[in-house]
Structure formats: structure tokens, C-alpha cells
Amino acid sequence: MVVCLSDVGTATRAVPSERGRGTRLPRIRTEALLGYGLISPVLVYILVLVAYPFFLSIYFSVSNVTVAGGDQSFVGLAHYQELLGDEVFQKAVWNSLSFTVLAEVGKAVLGIGLAFLLLRHMPGKKIIRGFLMLPWTLPISLSLLSWRWMFDPQFSTINWAIAQLHLMNPPYPDWRGDALWGYLGILIVNIWRGFPFSAVIVLAGLTSIPSDIYDAAKVDGAGFFRTWHYVITPMIAPIIFIGLIFDVTFTLGDLTIVYLLTNGGPGYTTQIVPLLAFQTGIQGGNLSTGAAMALIFFPFLFVAVVFFLRLLYRRQAVT
DSSP states (O other): OOOOHHHHHHHHHHHHHHHHHHHHHHHHHHHHHHHHHHHHHHHHHHIIIIIHHHHHHHHHHTBOOBTTBOOOOBOTTHHHHHHHTOHHHHHHHHHHHHHHHHHHHHHHHHHHHHHHHHHSOOTTHHHHHHHHTHHHHSOHHHHHHHHHHHTOTTTOHHHHHHHHTTOSOSSOOOTTTSHHHHHHHHHHHHHHHHHHHHHHHHHHHHHTSOHHHHHHHHHTTOOHHHHIIIIIHHHHHHHHHHHHHHHHHHHHHOOHHHHHHTTTOSTTTTOOHHHHHHIIIIISOOHHHHHHHHTTTHHHHHHHHHHHHHHHHHHHHHO
8 A cells, every 4th residue: 555645744734733723612712701701790780780770760750650659650751841841950950061061161271280280390299199189089978078167157267268368358158058159169169079080181191192292392383272272182182082071971960069068959059950860759759750850961961972982983093
């Protein structure tokens, strides 16, 4: 019998390839199972604490459900139509939107200024960064105890400072009992708590830009505003957009500041939608109306998020 040497070589080469293919398949399956295992806690969190409450609130908003049970029949958009004619709800919507817009402007101005300040070389910069992040990292309920004391009608340190600096004549502001001063107090606390986050977001974008670009802008005679508009903003736009989406969502849905400072008062002058939904649905027991209030901003936020994400996708596709 004649054996061809080329056939023997082919056969010997085929054996290890089949063995290698057989060993790779279990390894791929093991890696896939490991990947699914690593993301399973996140999926469980999303399904149990995000998806389930969201769809349950949608069901509540289109039916008549109370804490005691009530008639669970389908009522459609009746609760949403009732809210459109509610003056208290209209005031809460206006306050929520105005709080968010003014707070975002204040956070942007202070955050950008703080980011450029932290970009400079100074002794103890890391320690300063740590202290500046305290408003964001501290529990809001703990920090609001200090603000309640500073806004106290009788023992307000802010009013004491105003009196010592002769900035205002008596009577001094009633930060928690007056509509205008209560509004300003909530806005101040919101900006104070959120601007370190804006500073960190902007600082992360600034540190990612090579120093040669700043030097080139200075050589071309570009000032601060031109450099920010034509050089910095286009380069850190993705970071700013993502930070803006998160911050607007958190600010629009935050009820802690208003709840602990004014509780929506005096009257309903500082009422906001999340607090009103909590008072109506949880404290008042009207789950259907409270759920409708809580979901009123969802379509607008969803459209805004999709718009910004598509804008970011197009910018990355162009670059």
C-alpha cells in the first residue's frame, strides 16, 4: 500500500485544529455565561426598581385606584384632563420648570468658573477639590438641617450677616414664610448643592483637551469667550450634554429641598410637581391622580433625551 506524504501532513494538521475548535467552544460559552452573570444584578435592579414601578404608575394613572383599593376600572386620560384645569397643579408645573431652568443657569455659571479655577496650579488643589465636592456628596437631608437653621426667622445667620453688612433695612427676609424669599431660598440651596457636579463635568472635559490647543488659541488672539465658544464647547459637547441630561432629570424630580424647607408653602407658592404628587398619592391616598402628576413630564423628558442622544450620535458620526 502506498501512502502519500502530503495526505499524512494534511491529516496531522487537521487533528489539532479540531481539538482547538472543541476547546474554544466551552470557553466561549463560559465567557458568555460570565457576562450574563455580571450584568444580571443590573437587569434585576432595572426590572424591579425601575420598570415595574414605572408601568405600575401608568396603570394607576389610567384607573381609579386609592390606598384603600377603590374602583380599578379604566378611565383613560381623565386624570390628566383634570390636572390641566387645576390651578395648584399649574402653579406646581410653573415652579418646577422655573426652578430647573434658573438652577441650571446658576450651576452652569458657577460650575464653569470653578472648573477653570481648579484647572490652575495651586497648592493644596486636591484638598480644595475634596471640600468643594462636599455639597454634592453630603446627604441632602443632613445639609438641609443647616440650611433650615440659616433660614430660621429668628436665628438666621444669613439675616445676621445682612444686618452686619448693612445690605438691607429691617424687616429682614422671611426665607421660609414669604413666597418670594422662599422661592429664592430653594433656588439658592439647589444651586449650592448642584454646581460642584457641573464643575466636575466641565473639568473632566477641560483636562481632556491638549494644552497645545489652548496655546494656539492664545496665539491667534482669542479671548476667553471666543475660546470657550469656538474651541472648548465643540470638543467637550458630548460630556456637557450627558451631564446636562442627568442634572436636569435629577433637578426636575427632586422634592427633598422643597419638602424640608417650605413644604410647598406658604400656601402653594413654592409647590412643585414631585412634592404635589407625593402629597396627593402617598399622603392623600389618591394613587391615580398622584401617578398622573408624577408622569406628566415623562413624554417631554423622553423626547429631549432622544433628541440630545441623536445629536451626539450625529456629531460622532461626522467626526
